[in-house]
Amino acid sequence: MKKMKSSNRDTVRVFGGWPLLIACIVIVAVLVVIGFVGENNIRRILIRMFLYCAMAVVWNLMSGYTGMTSLGQQAFVGIAGYSMAVMTSTYLASYWVGLLVGGAIGAVLALVLAVILFRMRGMYFAIATWVIAEALKTFFLSWKFVNQGGGLSVMGRPTDRTIIYMVALLICVAAIVTVYLLLNSKLGLGLTAMRDDPDAASSVGVNIFKSKLICFVVAGIFTALAGGWYFLNNVSIYPNSGFGNSWTVAVVFIVIIGGIGTMAGPIVGSVVYIMLSEILADYPGWSNIILGFIAILVILFLPDGIIGTLQKKLKFEILSQKRFSQE
Amino acid sequence: MDTILTFKNVNAGYGRVRILNDLSFEVKKGEVYGVIGPNGCGKTTMFNALIGLIIPTHGEIIYDGKNVTKMKANDRCRLGIGRTYQVPRPFEGMSVFENCLVAAVHGAGHSEKEGRRVALEALKLTELYDKREVRAGELTLLDRKRLEIARALGTEPKLLLLDEVAAGLTEAEVKDVMKMVATLKDAGYSIIWIEHVIETMVKSTDTLMCMAQGSNLVVGEPLEVMNSKLVEEVYLGGVEDDE
Known part of the structure; x- marks a missing residue:
């Protein structure tokens, strides 16, 4: 554990190194064991949690660290979900092919969108991403190849839920590890500067375009992988489910509740979100109203989210990307 | 010349x-x-x-x-080419040291290890060394101006x-x-x-x-x-x- 004098009064403790790594390994090991022996309902809930967590972690990378607040991540979810369905039902390929094709198309889509979107900042960027996702939804609603609004089924779903569980866990862990490594690399150092002042960052040599592009593509890939895998588990996809804005609503909720701009925030946020949505599942009409109400309360009273507030109050940082002058 | x-x-x-x-x-x-x-x-x-x-x-x-x-x-x-801003624009959420490290790593193209050395040198030259772990947002005006110079120096201009x-x-x-x-x-x-x-x-x-x-x-x-x-x-x- 390192200590940092952050002002004349405060000292921040940073949890990291071996103890943290061991704690993470233990948590993942427990989750793996649950994958083998856990009861079906628990595993179903955890699969959803892993996939939402993966999407939230990369959305936080974009919005919390580079200021690109995308409201159109469902574009990637839908594209990947349809890739999964088309590959397995139209071409009768295995779901592995479906997953990888979805991820690859997600990456290409991110690269193409970057050319258009990176000319915009802030609100304009957010609206543009949303419009693009809506346009894709409209397109899929009328595209004969994907059966228009009638949707498609995913074929060849593994009979053993363990595989779905393990891959979902893998996607989640991979997203977290990737984002953590990115933030602790040279690139991450530049991102933190960019978040505070993009012009000043570029005048000390940070390549804004490249940094944004890497984050956007990483987010696109993991959102697509998680989305594709979600629809394998879900068995069928429609334009309104794949490209529905409830994806973005959920992801934004998770990141805000957990703590935007913190590594652990989206992880904690996804646990909270999935638990709440499971509890509220019995009250379908009320669930969104209650979730919205909770979000408003958190924004009003804990604007830094659960983790952000805890870190400030208790003066610690977890999974931090802080650099110290002494090694 | x-x-x-x-x-x-x-x-x-x-x-x-x-x-x-x-x-x-x-x-x-x-x-x-x-x-x-x-x-x-x-x-x-x-x-x-x-x-x-x-x-x-x-x-x-x-x-x-x-x-x-x-x-x-x-x-x-x-x-x-390294510049300072008239109204100091530190990366407020980062420490003084990290501000210079960004410059040394991205501006001068060093590895983080080498950048560390360059950043600390810039901080010594601008008399900010003792405040290196302080959050940049908490600095006084003079120190912010010093940090502007230190950060510019970090890019090895x-x-x-x-x-x-x-x-x-x-x-x-x-x-x-x-x-x-x-x-x-x-x-x-x-x-x-x-x-x-x-x-x-x-x-x-x-x-x-x-x-x-x-x-x-x-x-x-x-x-x-x-x-x-x-x-x-x-x-x-x-x-x-x-x-």
């Missing part, structure tokens, strides 16, 4: 508003080149064009033998651009800044220094340029420039009224 920077008939501005008007001047290697001029005459805009935040609509900027007129800001930084680093400081603090600039000059940096404190400029610069309405009004020895009738008219607006 060799030339490190040439502006050739540069026009530049924001949107349709043209600020720089056919601006031409030359800076030699190793000199402290002072720039004065009334508010709004385009001094800071000249810096923005020089580092690449705005692109000139006409003319050329030659730095160290290369035409950099249309180059991106981060690439120019890599070539060795050949040409250092100082934008009113002495403005808003007490007399004693201004002396500190003057001392720092002298140290930097001795260390071999070429420096362009924008400032309003005339006395400081006369004492600390080798060449002085007075700008007016986006172009170069008078250039020469600092004292000569200060005494020129043109400068009096346009900049001081009648010295006899002043103390």
Whole structure:
């Protein structure tokens, strides 16, 4: 554990190194064991949690660290979900092919969108991403190849839920590890500067375009992988489910509740979100109203989210990307 | 002496508003080149064009033998143009050390390990070493100005651009800044220094340029420039009224 004098009064403790790594390994090991022996309902809930967590972690990378607040991540979810369905039902390929094709198309889509979107900042960027996702939804609603609004089924779903569980866990862990490594690399150092002042960052040599592009593509890939895998588990996809804005609503909720701009925030946020949505599942009409109400309360009273507030109050940082002058 | 920077008939501005008007001047290697001029005459805009935040609509900027007129800001930084901002713009959420580390890693292209050394050196030179772990957002004005310089030094520039680093400081603090600039000059940096404190400029610069309405009004020895009738008219607006 390192200590940092952050002002004349405060000292921040940073949890990291071996103890943290061991704690993470233990948590993942427990989750793996649950994958083998856990009861079906628990595993179903955890699969959803892993996939939402993966999407939230990369959305936080974009919005919390580079200021690109995308409201159109469902574009990637839908594209990947349809890739999964088309590959397995139209071409009768295995779901592995479906997953990888979805991820690859997600990456290409991110690269193409970057050319258009990176000319915009802030609100304009957010609206543009949303419009693009809506346009894709409209397109899929009328595209004969994907059966228009009638949707498609995913074929060849593994009979053993363990595989779905393990891959979902893998996607989640991979997203977290990737984002953590990115933030602790040279690139991450530049991102933190960019978040505070993009012009000043570029005048000390940070390549804004490249940094944004890497984050956007990483987010696109993991959102697509998680989305594709979600629809394998879900068995069928429609334009309104794949490209529905409830994806973005959920992801934004998770990141805000957990703590935007913190590594652990989206992880904690996804646990909270999935638990709440499971509890509220019995009250379908009320669930969104209650979730919205909770979000408003958190924004009003804990604007830094659960983790952000805890870190400030208790003066610690977890999974931090802080650099110290002494090694 | 060799030339490190040439502006050739540069026009530049924001949107349709043209600020720089056919601006031409030359800076030699190793000199402290002072720039004065009334508010709004385009001094800071000249810096923005020089580092690449705005692109000139006409003319050329030659730095160290290369035409950099249309180059991106981060690439120019890599070539060795480092700037400070008039209103300090530290990365407030990061520590003082991290601010300089960003510059050393991204601006000078070092690994984090090597960058650490460069950053700490820049902090020593600017007397911020003892405050290196403090959050940049908590610094006083003088320290923020120091951090601006430290961060620019972190990029290992050949040409250092100082934008009113002495403005808003007490007399004693201004002396500190003057001392720092002298140290930097001795260390071999070429420096362009924008400032309003005339006395400081006369004492600390080798060449002085007075700008007016986006172009170069008078250039020469600092004292000569200060005494020129043109400068009096346009900049001081009648010295006899002043103390």
